[in-house]
Amino acid sequence: MWAFIVRRLGGMLVTMFIISTLVFIITNVVPGSPAALILGEDRTPDQVAALNRELGLDRSVPVRYVQWLGDLLTGNFGTSYYNDNSVASVIAGRLEPTLILTVTAAILAVAIGIPLGIVAAVYQGTRLDYAAMVVALIGAALPNFWLGLLLILLFALYWSVFPAAGYVSVFDAPADSWRYLVLPAITLGASHAGVIARMARANLLEVMSADYLRTARSKGVRERQVILGHALRNSMIPTFGVVGVALALMIGGSIVTEAVFAIPGVGRLLIESVLRRDFPMIQGVILLIALLVALVNLAVDIVYAILDPRIRYE
Amino acid sequence: MTAALEVRDLRVRFDTDTGPLDAVRGVSFSIAKGELLALVGESGSGKSVTALSIPQLLPPVRVSHPGGSIRVGGDEMIGASESVLRGVRGGRVGMIFQEPMTSLNPLQTIERQIGETLRLHQGLSGRALRDRVVELLDLVRLDAPRERLDSYPHQLSGGQRQRVMIAIAVANDPDLLIADEPTTALDVTIQAQILELVRDLRTRLGMAVLLITHDLTIVRRIADRVCVMHNGEIVEEGETAALFADPQHSYTRHLLASEPAGRPPARDPGAPMVIEASDVAVHFPIRKGILRRQVGAIKAVDGVSIAIRKGQTVGVVGESGSGKSTLGLALLRLRDSRGRIAFLGRPLNDLPPRDIHALRRQMQIVFQDPYSSLSPRMTVRQIVSEGLDIHGIGRPGDERRARVAELLHEVRLDPAMMDRYPHEFSGGQRQRISIARVLALKPDFVVLDEPTSALDLSIQAQIVELLRELQARHGLSYMFISHDLRVVRALCDEVIVMRKGTVVEQGSAAAIFEDAQHPYTRALIGASFDIVPSPPPNGDGRGATA
Numbered sequence: 062m063w064a065f066i067v068r069r070l071g072g073m074l075v076t077m078f079i080i081s082t083l084v085f086i087i088t089n090v091v092p093g094s095p096a097a098l099i100l101g102e103d104r105t106p107d108q109v110a111a112l113n114r115e116l117g118l119d120r121s122v123p124v125r126y127v128q129w130l131g132d133l134l135t136g137n138f139g140t141s142y143y144n145d146n147s148v149a150s151v152i153a154g155r156l157e158p159t160l161i162l163t164v165t166a167a168i169l170a171v172a173i174g175i176p177l178g179i180v181a182a183v184y185q186g187t188r189l190d191y192a193a194m195v196v197a198l199i200g201a202a203l204p205n206f207w208l209g210l211l212l213i214l215l216f217a218l219y220w221s222v223f224p225a226a227g228y229v230s231v232f233d234a235p236a237d238s239w240r241y242l243v244l245p246a247i248t249l250g251a252s253h254a255g256v257i258a259r260m261a262r263a264n265l266l267e268v269m270s271a272d273y274l275r276t277a278r279s280k281g282v283r284e285r286q287v288i289l290g291h292a293l294r295n296s297m298i299p300t301f302g303v304v305g306v307a308l309a310l311m312i313g314g315s316i317v318t319e320a321v322f323a324i325p326g327v328g329r330l331l332i333e334s335v336l337r338r339d340f341p342m343i344q345g346v347i348l349l350i351a352l353l354v355a356l357v358n359l360a361v362d363i364v365y366a367i368l369d370p371r372i373r374y375e
Numbered sequence: 376m377t378a379a380l381e382v383r384d385l386r387v388r389f390d391t392d393t394g395p396l397d398a399v400r401g402v403s404f405s406i407a408k409g410e411l412l413a414l415v416g417e418s419g420s421g422k423s424v425t426a427l428s429i430p431q432l433l434p435p436v437r438v439s440h441p442g443g444s445i446r447v448g449g450d451e452m453i454g455a456s457e458s459v460l461r462g463v464r465g466g467r468v469g470m471i472f473q474e475p476m477t478s479l480n481p482l483q484t485i486e487r488q489i490g491e492t493l494r495l496h497q498g499l500s501g502r503a504l505r506d507r508v509v510e511l512l513d514l515v516r517l518d519a520p521r522e523r524l525d526s527y528p529h530q531l532s533g534g535q536r537q538r539v540m541i542a543i544a545v546a547n548d549p550d551l552l553i554a555d556e557p558t559t560a561l562d563v564t565i566q567a568q569i570l571e572l573v574r575d576l577r578t579r580l581g582m583a584v585l586l587i588t589h590d591l592t593i594v595r596r597i598a599d600r601v602c603v604m605h606n607g608e609i610v611e612e613g614e615t616a617a618l619f620a621d622p623q624h625s626y627t628r629h630l631l632a633s634e635p636a637g638r639p640p641a642r643d644p645g646a647p648m649v650i651e652a653s654d655v656a657v658h659f660p661i662r663k664g665i666l667r668r669q670v671g672a673i674k675a676v677d678g679v680s681i682a683i684r685k686g687q688t689v690g691v692v693g694e695s696g697s698g699k700s701t702l703g704l705a706l707l708r709l710r711d712s713r714g715r716i717a718f719l720g721r722p723l724n725d726l727p728p729r730d731i732h733a734l735r736r737q738m739q740i741v742f743q744d745p746y747s748s749l750s751p752r753m754t755v756r757q758i759v760s761e762g763l764d765i766h767g768i769g770r771p772g773d774e775r776r777a778r779v780a781e782l783l784h785e786v787r788l789d790p791a792m793m794d795r796y797p798h799e800f801s802g803g804q805r806q807r808i809s810i811a812r813v814l815a816l817k818p819d820f821v822v823l824d825e826p827t828s829a830l831d832l833s834i835q836a837q838i839v840e841l842l843r844e845l846q847a848r849h850g851l852s853y854m855f856i857s858h859d860l861r862v863v864r865a866l867c868d869e870v871i872v873m874r875k876g877t878v879v880e881q882g883s884a885a886a887i888f889e890d891a892q893h894p895y896t897r898a899l900i901g902a903s904f905d906i907v908p909s910p911p912p913n914g915d916g917r918g919a920t921a
Contacts, residue, residue: 280465
């Protein structure tokens with residue numbers, strides 16, 4: 062197991078290297094000069110040249126790449142073009158809302174999706190099944206920016222139950238912060254809840270005809286316990302893989318949700334940085350998202366091995 | 376004295392999409408205390424449905440009993456409440472099933488799965504529970520029972536899993552054990568051990584046994600009485616010896632006559648050599664550690680030599696994992712191997728892939744499972760003519776269609792059915808389709824990988840007959856892979872006995888069946904034919920003492 066984890070971490074280094082290269086190339090070949098943008102309308106060519114020199118943008122792309130990569134290896138993610146702050150510290154300041162939002166949305170998606178899928182599978186072919194699957198399909202089909210706007214309209218503007226936008230840290234005001242999380246978490250989690258429900262249903266149905274359930278019944282086990290004790294855990298193994306994918310997608314998907322709800326997270330930071338052509342910041346954020354996704358995948362594989370005794374990584 | 380089981384005029388109806396289907400139509404039989412009754416029949420005869428009806432384990436939504444009565448120790452099962460039935464299941468009635476590989480929950484330890492039934496029926500827990508589990512594992516002769524407690528099913532062999540299933544079934548001292556094809560999925564020497572165990576437990580625990588099987592050898596060996604089922608009805612019933620000696624019903628006579636018979640064509644030492652291989656070895660590397668260095672190898676096939684002449688059959692015999700299928704794949708160059716392989720005098724080892732591809736036409740394979748080896752999305756015509764299309768044989772359209780019709784006719788299928796899909800055919804018919812697919816390319820050499828083991832006995836005999844006939848007509852050379860020595864005897868003139876990748880015995884079929892030298896071969900022969908089983912050398916579980 063440890064050999065497996067070490068090897069996977071090694072593989073992650075390679076992945077991160079490839080992603081960093083791609084990110085660097087893309088940011089540096091897109092049209093638009095950061096210096097021109099920073100200096101505004103009244104710039105002179107001399108000023109632009111001077112600022113380019115100051116930012117190091119006068120050097121060739123390969124030289125800049127080697128320099129940037131060398132800095133990365135020493136833990137230096139660079140400095141923002143926009144306000145001279147260190148990229149690492151800016152991102153660190155924006156990480157909390159994104160992580161809390163994603164984790165809350167994931168918990169919500171699992172807490173809604175899995176029971177919905179179980180109910181649908183146990184009552185397969187009945188109205189309850191159809192109702193659950195219609196709900197799941199609606200959840201999976203709604204675009205999340207639109208769902209977000211709809212939720213704001215209903216719950217914030219018409220009924221004033223929840224705030225329309227913004228973010229309050231749990232560490233500052235624990236009693237208040239959850240109210241700011243409800244609508245964004247639903248927005249981000251709804252589509253994944255739908256997908257998870259459908260997978261949970263399909264996987265449970267597949268397990269329902271397994272021979273070992275017949276064995277359990279032949280022992281005199283109660284039907285309820287046959288499903289909860291024998292079928293469910295077996296069906297959860299493939300379902301769990303979907304949850305892992307959903308979590309990875311939500312990390313990326315938080316960009317839209319943060320924009321809709323004006324949450325000062327990493328996703329919004331990325332959009333701001335793109336608009337400002339703040340190359341070091343863009344690169345830093347994308348690397349961070351890639352790293353989180355890779356870590357989630359590794360965690361999924363490790364949890365697989367814990368859930369399923371047949372999986373023993375070499 | 377009440378019977379252990381009394382079934383009267385049992386009817387079972389399935390509610391299918393195309394209307395009601397009567398799977399069991401008025402079946403009556405009873406089993407006295409301590410008696411072993413065999414319920415015999417081919418697939419679809421309703422024997423398993425009858426068995427599952429006893430503890431009412433058929434899915435209630437689609438199944439109904441239009442009539443009949445099932446009494447376990449005098450108590451009626453049909454219409455009994457769930458709580459009564461739960462007390463019977465695993466309590467007074469224990470069950471074991473055909474598929475030891477899938478009948479245990481893969482995520483729970485052996486201790487937990489055996490313990491569950493003890494907790495439910497006897498309320499055991501803690502030390503008492505664990506001690507009883509160990510006692511049961513000892514009773515079913517699983518070696519080192521204490522160390523097995525924390526094992527998961529995948530860590531056990533098929534025979535060991537079946538022992539665990541038996542431990543679950545007998546945990547609460549049942550009055551009746553229902554064994555639904557308990558040995559069908561096991562290797563023959565393990566089969567003998569499991570049967571021996573069932574027979575022994577029956578006397579020791581004084582329980583009645585209902586044995587469901589299609590294997591007449593097993594019936595002859597251990598049953599007191601036999602009921603023969605056909606089309607949902609019991610057509611004949613009697614004491615085992617009397618029934619085998621003097622079968623009354625035509626279906627029983629048909630069953631008894633359908634064991635593979637006949638002998639292979641005579642050996643012809645002058646026939647040209649079709650395939651000749653020496654010292655074939657297939658090793659799979661075992662890799663470990665962070666750098667995945669190779670630390671050893673699994674020797675799936677190790678130094679096997681085989682030679683097959685035109686029109687002859689070499690049987691390769693062995694249990695699962697002995698390397699016989701891998702050897703077949705190696706000969707066809709579908710698996711990399713070491714050692715010299717020559718086909719029609721041409722060495723295959725260094726041929727470029729393009730030439731191998733051309734040779735494929737002359738070397739074909741028929742697989743074991745007729746259900747999964749045909750694409751469900753292709754019609755029979757597409758399946759059979761695919762090889763013709765790939766190798767560009769005949770003009771597309773009518774000419775190929777005519778060829779497919781001819782081939783289907785040759786394997787005794789109605790050519791009018793060529794536009795149907797595989798699911799519309801029975802197992803035996805599908806195996807005929809596979810054979811037609813292979814014949815389409817007019818091969819010289821065919822590997823037959825257990826082509827009959829998934830089929831009913833009477834169908835087996837028909838397929839063997841067909842294979843022999845095609846061999847005579849087309850001068851085919853077969854490598855016949857099997858674990859069933861009865862079929863091998865009917866088809867092969869030479870036999871190779873494999874074990875753990877190596878050859879333990881090799882020679883003419885006559886010599887081996889008359890006078891096997893190796894103890895393993897003798898154990899195989901003993902288990903296949905009607906001879907008192909002799910213990911195989913260090914087999915499964917506590918093999919030697921079983």
